[in-house]
Amino acid sequence: MSGTKGKFLPFLQVLLLAFSSVKAVSPLSSCCILDDRFGEFCPTTCGVATYFGKRQATVDQQLGAIENRLHRIENETTVTTNKIEHIEESNNLIKKQLPDVYINRIREIQGEVLRFEKSTGDRDQELRQLKTLVLMNNEKITYLKSITQQLQARCRDSCQDTVRINEITGPDCQGVADNGAQESGLYYIKPLKARQPFLVYCEIDGNRRGWTVLQRRLDGSVDFSRNWIPYKEGFGYLSPGDTTEFWLGNEKIHLITTQTDRPYLLQVDLVDWSGERRFAQYIAFKVASEEDKYRLSYGYYIGGNAGNSFDGFDFGDDPSDKMYTAHNYAQFSTADSDNDKYEHNCAQQDQTGWWMNRCHAANLNGRYHRGGAYTADQSASPFDDGIIWATWHNRWYSLKEVKMKIIPKWRYDSLQTEQVEEQRGDF
Numbered sequence: 001m002s003g004t005k006g007k008f009l010p011f012l013q014v015l016l017l018a019f020s021s022v023k024a025v026s027p028l029s030s031c032c033i034l035d036d037r038f039g040e041f042c043p044t045t046c047g048v049a050t051y052f053g054k055r056q057a058t059v060d061q062q063l064g065a066i067e068n069r070l071h072r073i074e075n076e077t078t079v080t081t082n083k084i085e086h087i088e089e090s091n092n093l094i095k096k097q098l099p100d101v102y103i104n105r106i107r108e109i110q111g112e113v114l115r116f117e118k119s120t121g122d123r124d125q126e127l128r129q130l131k132t133l134v135l136m137n138n139e140k141i142t143y144l145k146s147i148t149q150q151l152q153a154r155c156r157d158s159c160q161d162t163v164r165i166n167e168i169t170g171p172d173c174q175g176v177a178d179n180g181a182q183e184s185g186l187y188y189i190k191p192l193k194a195r196q197p198f199l200v201y202c203e204i205d206g207n208r209r210g211w212t213v214l215q216r217r218l219d220g221s222v223d224f225s226r227n228w229i230p231y232k233e234g235f236g237y238l239s240p241g242d243t244t245e246f247w248l249g250n251e252k253i254h255l256i257t258t259q260t261d262r263p264y265l266l267q268v269d270l271v272d273w274s275g276e277r278r279f280a281q282y283i284a285f286k287v288a289s290e291e292d293k294y295r296l297s298y299g300y301y302i303g304g305n306a307g308n309s310f311d312g313f314d315f316g317d318d319p320s321d322k323m324y325t326a327h328n329y330a331q332f333s334t335a336d337s338d339n340d341k342y343e344h345n346c347a348q349q350d351q352t353g354w355w356m357n358r359c360h361a362a363n364l365n366g367r368y369h370r371g372g373a374y375t376a377d378q379s380a381s382p383f384d385d386g387i388i389w390a391t392w393h394n395r396w397y398s399l400k401e402v403k404m405k406i407i408p409k410w411r412y413d414s415l416q417t418e419q420v421e422e423q424r425g426d427f
Helices: 002-018 045-156 172-176 228-233 250-255 347-351 408-426
Strands: 165-169 187-190 198-204 210-217 266-270 278-288 302-305 401-408
Touching: 165 172, 172 187, 172 198, 172 210, 172 401, 228 250, 250 278, 266 408, 401 408
Parallel strands: 165 187
Antiparallel strands: 187 198, 198 210, 210 401, 266 278, 266 401, 278 302
16 A cells, blocks of 8 residues: 555646646536645646745745755754764873873872871870879979978978088188187188178097098099089089088189288198098198289198108109109189190199199199099090099099198197197196
């Protein structure tokens, strides 16, 4: 059926075109007008042709518009196709790149997460440490509160100085003893030229001799590597039981030893690391003023079993060793005030303050080397910088204890005479 119809329709179209100008034979005959648009004609080939004639221009116009639209659609389709192809290419490129971008970003995020976790761990550790510190501080606060309560309880009573300073005074410690002092301890003395009293340690023996102690070395607890001003004013600690190290001060020593024309006796007490004790005595010991750089002078060596190191020592290094290491009339030197006769600074290289020549045979303010014997490698410089008394132990042996003390010579002699007379029974 469909094949027959397909063959019949073209034939019908030919017939319509052939008879498009022929009118129906009888207009009055009944005609089935199916559509008013065909007019008076029945739907014959003529009617159809007339209809097509009327509508052709419109149809052509509409077809042209449709054709134009189709062309525009075709153009737009082409543009759209190109855009789609471009987008597809871009998408393909992005698809190729996206895995690396995502992977890198994921790695960055993972790195940030790890850093955050590490930072969090560090913060946790810091918090634990802070908690520990808080606990420790709380314990310290509790302890300090208990100490405060104890101190408050003590302060309810009248406070007393635990260091006893005796009330007896004099121009020196022999004057203190002459004024009635019978035991060693801390006393105020006022030499004749002193503007005000100052504190000293007095060693008063059983023969009523009062020694003014100028210097004390015991255990290395005080650093004797000081500059000019500390050596001038004094440093260290004075204790009533003679248990601390100190240097009384060059100015004070000057005021004591120059207050009268009567000479002072200097005694140097020495102890080595085996416990053996020795001493040396010098008459007319005196220290000049600061204007003369606290120059040391003495009359002569009286005696003692430690030897006379102040007069120098022949170390065998140079024929002039003894002269270059003698201390009589030497000025005082420190690291910041070089007054020796050496082209360098003896006090600086030995880190001390002392009456230096070129440089010394005795240095009682030297570095405290424990054990006695020491080497150049153990010194601050490749020099003998220990506590030295070369006429007893060599310069590479540092003594354990040292004391420098003075007493008026005339009083020492008179008390010595009284002691001898008492032993003879003259009193």
